[in-house]
Amino acid sequence: MKTNKKTTSNCNPFDFLTEEIIFTILDYLNDDPFSKKSFSLTCKALYSIESHHRKTLKPLRAELLSRTLHRYPHIEHLDLTLCPRIEDIMLNVVSLACKDALCSINLSRSRFFTNIGLSSLVSSCFNLVEIDLSNGVELNDLAAAAIAEAKNLEKLWLSRCKLITDMGIGCVAVGCRKLRLICLKWCLKVSDLGLQLLALKCKEIRSLDLSYLQITEKCLPSILQLQHLEDLVLEGCLGIDDNALSTLQQSCKSLKTLNMSNCHNHSHVGLSSLINGAENLRELTLAYGPAITEDLAKCLHTFSGLRSVKFDGCLVKCSGVRAIGRWPRSLKELSFSKCSGVEDDSLSFLVRAHKELTKLDITCCRKITYDSVDSITSSCRSLTSVRMESCSLVPKEAFVLFGQRCELIEELDVTDSKIDDEGFSFMMFIAGTETTANTLEWAMALLLNHPKVMLKVKAEIDEHVGHGRLLNDSDTVKLPYLGRVITETLRLYPPAPLLLPHLSSEACTAGGFDIPQGTMPVVNAWTMHRDPKLWEEPDEFKPERFLGGFGELEGFKYIPFGTGRRVCPGAGMGLQIVSLALAALGSIV
Ligand code: HEM
Structure with missing residues (x-):
């Protein structure tokens, strides 16, 4: 057992702790950074020992990577987002230094590496479970084929890898059978075929982001057969319309969150088919989509598990808002940001039924007045975040109600509102703490x-x-x-x-x-x-x-x-x- 060097004049008992004991203490303090800082002030040996214990690293300078990794030999999570220039040779350095200890690497802001660097990384670090390659606009199918060698991979981000095609996704599907999350946002060359292969081979997928892909109804049946699928993002998938959705028989039971923002070509009829049977649905985003009518609200009525709904940028009918107010269980999060048609009567009716709301976004709901704020603050006492930029008819007296009635509030956005000194002094506290602490x-x-x-x-x-x-x-x-x-x-x-x-x-x-x-x-x-x-x-x-x-x-x-x-x-x-x-x-x- 290794003991730290001590001088007889130093009588701080913490300095006599062995490396193993300090490791145990550090493990214990891992989720408590404040206590860790206090401990570091009392125990001189901490810093040298901590470098052997450190599992996570976010280096600031790529050129020092080799030295830094030598100093921290047990890194499991490497975040290179502050190093924009990462060449193949540096990925080689990472492979040699980290080997099988490395579990995750984030290269989402790095460029200049190719399939050669990825190959060496994946072959040496065979315990890799997470790779973030987002924004790799120059990565192609060869890079996808290199990743396919990471047999233990569970999470893969490829957003904006615009050169990767169905061929590359096919390689990943065949190689990485343990995938649980894959993000293909803006991978414009990936089509139904690649996704069908993925769904066929990677049965463990829980989270799938297909935003802005040019897909149609052809891939949806295979995707909805994924037994464990929990999060599905179909944002901006314009090929998905009522016709496409009407062919679906049953959604997957496991689905918890669905994002269909910017999908303009479907109505409540298509939506009903897509979520039919998704009895665990908790979060739904329909931003910039179809109008929020009574029919649409009624089709969501049966989803008693729904906790968060976002209708940003939609046309909202008063009857639709009232129908949401008749849902059987209270929502926690609701967003009507930039929705036209939200009025005092219907909004007040809604918030009286959804008393457990913690987040409410009514940005640019220009028709609401003091009455809405009165109903919101008297019904929803658990609110922690309210966004109401440009609610120009709300008078200044209304803002004080937040301070008086909603004690838990942490975020209040009242940009371009008629706020006065009293309301403002309450806001100052919110704007001034995070920014200063961060700096x-x-x-x-x-x-x-x-x-x-x-x-x-x-x-x-x-x-x-x-x-x-x-x-x-x-x-x-x-x-x-x-x-x-x-x-x-x-x-x-x-x-x-x-x-x-x-x-x-x-x-x-x-x-x-x-x-x-x-x-x-x-x-x-x-x-x-x-x-x-x-x-x-x-x-x-x-x-x-x-x-x-x-x-x-x-x-x-x-x-x-x-x-x-x-x-x-x-x-x-x-x-x-x-x-x-x-x-x-x-x-x-
Ligand atoms: C290092 C510390 C801080 C930084 C970097 C910072 C930065 C900013 C920035 C970038 C904005 C937005 C400006 C814009 O929209 O163009 C802002 C707005 C604001 N900040 Fe700070 N802030 C700091 C500290 C504080 C403190 C200490 C307070 C209050 C005591 C405060 C109160 C506000 C308020 C009330 C606004 C909204 C102003 C408006 O919309 O008219 N900030 N801050």
């Missing part, structure tokens, strides 16, 4: 991974604050380098990478593009912050690039707090909290 966590991770930057931060604190007293908020202005570290952290990891969605209240032109009224443009701050045309070495953590500090940034290339009229009002406070917390940590380590 702090990334800043700490980056500092730990960049020891030279860490030393500079410490030197600045030592020079301007010293050790004889506690740090206070007026000290942070004396720490410009720390400010740059936070600015750079927010560039690399903006807590709201797509900012917040807003709806254009009138038509306008932006950057030469005509934006009609009612459009929801999404601003991708993440991409702008890492655009090589705007930043030198965009993926590198270099606080020095902000020599002028936070205020002196040109143009709109840096927008972690958004910009313009809806810019984050808590930016100053957020920065101050993060600076204080980091500086306080820096002064004690």
Whole structure:
């Protein structure tokens, strides 16, 4: 049994623990990161031993992969989503270092590898059960054939692998018999034939995502015969219409979630055939599909297990909403986001029957007023999330009802609503916590991974604050380098990478593009912050690039707090909290 080195002057009892005991403690603390952090502060041996115990790794830099994997010899789950450039040679390094210990690998944001790298990975890591190859737009059937050698594979993500055809899927079907989940979203070359083969060979499939595939009724009977199928996504499968669905006899009993968003070519008649017999159905998404009529609501009446229903973007009839209000059991989640036709009377009737609702989305339901909010808040006291952007007829008094009646609420989206100070102070708490905590966590991770930057931060604190007293908020202005570290952290990891969605209240032109009224443009701050045309070495953590500090940034290339009229009002406070917390940590380590 290996014992840690000790000096006689060190009398911390934790430092005398053997490696095996620390492993046992770490196993015990695995699901409790806070206690793990506390333990690491009391036990010096933790860090060196932890690297031998660590099972999960998300490296920041591909070029250090070989060294990193050498340091962590027992990695089971490797997430390479922060390393966009992964070449075959690096997959070779992973195969040699991880061998049969590796269970899952996420390559969903990585490119530049081919079937050769995949082959070496799969042949060395024969215990692989999960591979995420999403966005592998250059991967072809040869890559699929390489994956087919992973005989123990249970989960495979291939979304946007647009070159993979029925041939590739056929190889996977024959090779990976243990598959339980497969995502083929946007694999546009996969057709009925490939899916029939998959359903025939991989009987264990529980989860199947076929979004945007050009499939027809031909593959549905084989899919619905999968005995264990629980999640089926048919989003945007336009070939599936009432005619196709009417031929179906029986759905699979095991089906729990069905997503038929953006399927415009079916009505309640086709839907009834598809879910006939799916007595365990719990979640149904019909966004941007057929109108929500009384007939459609009635066809779902018998599914007493239904807990979550999403009708986003559908035309909603009042009689349909009332019929949902007559369902025998309360829903937990309901979404009418951007539905036209939702009115006070019918919505109030519905929420009075669905008292157990925890999530409600009524974004852009422009006809609802104070009455709906009154009924929602008095009936559904367990609400944790309410989204009601652009409900422009709701007066400001209504928002206070959420604070008064729904104690469990964690998320309230009231963008473009008539909210006043009282309602706003309640909201501030929600908007300010996650963002700040997130920034702090990334800043700490980056500092730990960049020891030279860490030393500079410490030197600045030592020079301007010293050790004889506690740090206070007026000290942070004396720490410009720390400010740059936070600015750079927010560039690399903006807590709201797509900012917040807003709806254009009138038509306008932006950057030469005509934006009609009612459009929801999404601003991708993440991409702008890492655009090589705007930043030198965009993926590198270099606080020095902000020599002028936070205020002196040109143009709109840096927008972690958004910009313009809806810019984050808590930016100053957020920065101050993060600076204080980091500086306080820096002064004690
Ligand atoms: C590092 C910390 C923070 C970051 C990175 C951050 C980021 C953001 C972003 C990107 C938006 C959306 C801007 C847009 O739509 O264009 C936003 C909105 C908002 N933030 Fe923050 N935030 C932070 C801290 C805070 C704090 C501490 C508070 C409150 C005490 C706060 C309150 C709000 C509110 C109320 C909005 C909505 C403003 C509106 O829609 O008009 N934020 N924030």
